[in-house]
Amino acid sequence: MTGEPTPPSAAPVRERLPRGDLVGARVATDFAAPLAASLDDDLTGYLRLEPGDALLGIGGSEAVITLESGVPVLAYDAGGDVDGPAALAALAGTTPVRVERYRLPADALDSLHDPTADGNDPFRVAPGAPARELAGDDALAERTREAAPAERRAAGGDHDALAAFLADEERVEAVRREARAEARARADEWGLGDQLAE
Amino acid sequence: MVEAFAVASGKGGTGKTTTTLALGMALARRYDVTVVDADTGMANLLFHAGLGDAPVTLQDLLAPDARDADGAAIDVHDACYDRHGMRVVPCGTSLAGFERSDPARLREVVAELAADTDVLLLDSPATLASKSAVLPIVLSDRVVVVTQPTIPALSDALKVQEYAASYGTGIAGVLFNKVRGDLGSVGTQAERYFEGPMLGSVPDSDAARAARDAGEPLLAHAPDSDAAEAYRAVAAGIDPEPNAAGDVADRFRSAVVPERP
Numbered sequence: 055m056t057g058e059p060t061p062p063s064a065a066p067v068r069e070r071l072p073r074g075d076l077v078g079a080r081v082a083t084d085f086a087a088p089l090a091a092s093l094d095d096d097l098t099g100y101l102r103l104e105p106g107d108a109l110l111g112i113g114g115s116e117a118v119i120t121l122e123s124g125v126p127v128l129a130y131d132a133g134g135d136v137d138g139p140a141a142l143a144a145l146a147g148t149t150p151v152r153v154e155r156y157r158l159p160a161d162a163l164d165s166l167h168d169p170t171a172d173g174n175d176p177f178r179v180a181p182g183a184p185a186r187e188l189a190g191d192d193a194l195a196e197r198t199r200e201a202a203p204a205e206r207r208a209a210g211g212d213h214d215a216l217a218a219f220l221a222d223e224e225r226v227e228a229v230r231r232e233a234r235a236e237a238r239a240r241a242d243e244w245g246l247g248d249q250l251a252e
Numbered sequence: 253m254v255e256a257f258a259v260a261s262g263k264g265g266t267g268k269t270t271t272t273l274a275l276g277m278a279l280a281r282r283y284d285v286t287v288v289d290a291d292t293g294m295a296n297l298l299f300h301a302g303l304g305d306a307p308v309t310l311q312d313l314l315a316p317d318a319r320d321a322d323g324a325a326i327d328v329h330d331a332c333y334d335r336h337g338m339r340v341v342p343c344g345t346s347l348a349g350f351e352r353s354d355p356a357r358l359r360e361v362v363a364e365l366a367a368d369t370d371v372l373l374l375d376s377p378a379t380l381a382s383k384s385a386v387l388p389i390v391l392s393d394r395v396v397v398v399t400q401p402t403i404p405a406l407s408d409a410l411k412v413q414e415y416a417a418s419y420g421t422g423i424a425g426v427l428f429n430k431v432r433g434d435l436g437s438v439g440t441q442a443e444r445y446f447e448g449p450m451l452g453s454v455p456d457s458d459a460a461r462a463a464r465d466a467g468e469p470l471l472a473h474a475p476d477s478d479a480a481e482a483y484r485a486v487a488a489g490i491d492p493e494p495n496a497a498g499d500v501a502d503r504f505r506s507a508v509v510p511e512r513p
Contacts, residue, residue: 146403190404192265192430212401213438219403220441229407230445233414237380241418244383249390249507251420 067137067166067177068130071118074099074156081152085145086189088153093124093198099157105133105148117145119184120163125202126184127167128177137176139214142187146219180211187215254500255492256362256372257424258290258392258416262408264378266398267429269297270460272375273336273469274480275396278487280337283370288362289343290374290388292353297375298342301335302467311344313361314353328364336472339369355384362391363504371492372500380408380415389416391507393495394424397446401428401438401453413446423448427486430456451489454482 077097082088088101100120107115115133119126131141145151165171169178181202182195189195199207220226241247259272269289276287289297289310298304308330312318318326333340341361366372374392377385389395395416399409413423425448428435435453443450455478463473471480 143403147407187403190263190402192400210433212432213434213436216401216403216406217436217438217441219406220438220445226410226445229410230414233411234418236411237415237418240380240386244386246383246386246390246419249419251418 066130067120067128067174068118068132070166071100071120072158072162074158074162077155077157079152079154081150083150084189085149085151085184086191086194088155089126089185089189089191089198090194092121092155093194093201096124097121097155097157098123098160098163099155102154102156103145104152105145106150107148117141119179120166122163122167123201125181125198125206126179127163127181127206128174129179129184130177136218138179139183139211140218141177142179142183142215143218143222143225146187146215178211180209180214181206183212183215186212254366254369254372255394255495256366256374256392256500256504257490257492258374258376258388258395258421259398260376260389260395260412260416261378261398261405262380262412263399263405266378266400266405267454267460268378268398269300269375270464270470271396271398271427271429271454271483272297272373273300273340274471274483275487275490276338276340276371276373277336277469277471278484279371279373279490279492283492285338285371285373286332286341286365286369287338287373288341288365288375290358290362291377292343292350292355292358292384293377295343295345297340298344299467300464301333301340301342301469303333303335303340303342304467306331306333306342306344309342309344309349310358310361311346311349311353314355314357315349316352316354316357328361331361332365336469339365341365355387358387359391359504359507363501366500366504367498380411386415386419387507389421390419391504392421393493393500394422394448396424396451396490397426397448398429399426400430401435406442410445417447424490425449425451425486427451428453430454432456449489452482452486454479454486 103117117131120128129141134144182199185195374388376388457479459474459477463470
């Protein structure tokens, strides 16, 4: 140990998240249902997410999205050790996902969600970003955005998760590679094999 | 000359039909344009084009031995409607019509249309999950890829590109639709992964929703809107390449027969 102990407000969000009361757990085939349920329930707390590869024992990763009155505020992906929009980019397309929903007292997240506190900013996501980027659900994203406080609705950052996804060349190339393989396999299955380009 | 474009997204909800009609209207200032609703399973172009009451649609043309209300045989031109400076071929939405339709006939219908136009725009199904759905991509010369600036939509747009490449179909370009705020670096970042140019970005617009509700293409309903202006700029970046009309028609005519949807 060297120097002063880390002040609580500057410690990474993942180390400062209080443990909440488990209110539900399920394996979801997409992210829309747990996000919609959290919004409908006005849930203040967090979602703990274990993506499919972790469920199969390959990854062991987990991610967290904190919520204030059902609206996502912060995200981190402990498996990929990435925060905020990059965490959403890492989670996108990882269904099925095990989702645990935890409730916390209304003020338990105040210091974590304080936009002026040191160290919180990299974890912040746009209110509708999880619904849009993980669930591909425009209507839910819009509903979530409208439920957010006015200052968060206006904060922008809507395209940060996509930018993080596009910065990951290997990830994008993997999508392309899998699509090429799928196209050729389906061409054979559909009797379109002779229409394929060389 | 004629060039056939598939307007495709892979993912639903990207505003593909709005885009097809907007590009059609913008290109119709320079070319003879025919727009076809090739999404026979989830047809909706007729509502966007104010053709909800069209007496004859593509659905009728796809029915074997199709006849009109008077019992006369119908032909392709009976389902063509001159609207907003272009030719529009809507598809009906009746279940009976859907069940009667033989998708194999789509080849012949499109082949006939291709023989008589400069630019053929096929509004494609929002999926890649069936043979019928990928057929517009297989048969077209190039694809206009429509995406929203989200990870799921862009992933599906990349899939469309790879399907097109697998069948030797080119990419006319990529269009970001329903864009909220500033795209920032996303357009440039995405361009690295697409074979065609970034055609532009169209802002999320209440005008597009209002146009749909009014049964008018966006460029007719709100020609001065930011979205309409953006679509015109996108269309200016698409240069149809001449093909012998007969070649395109023959390609469709001899194309593989899709299974029933």
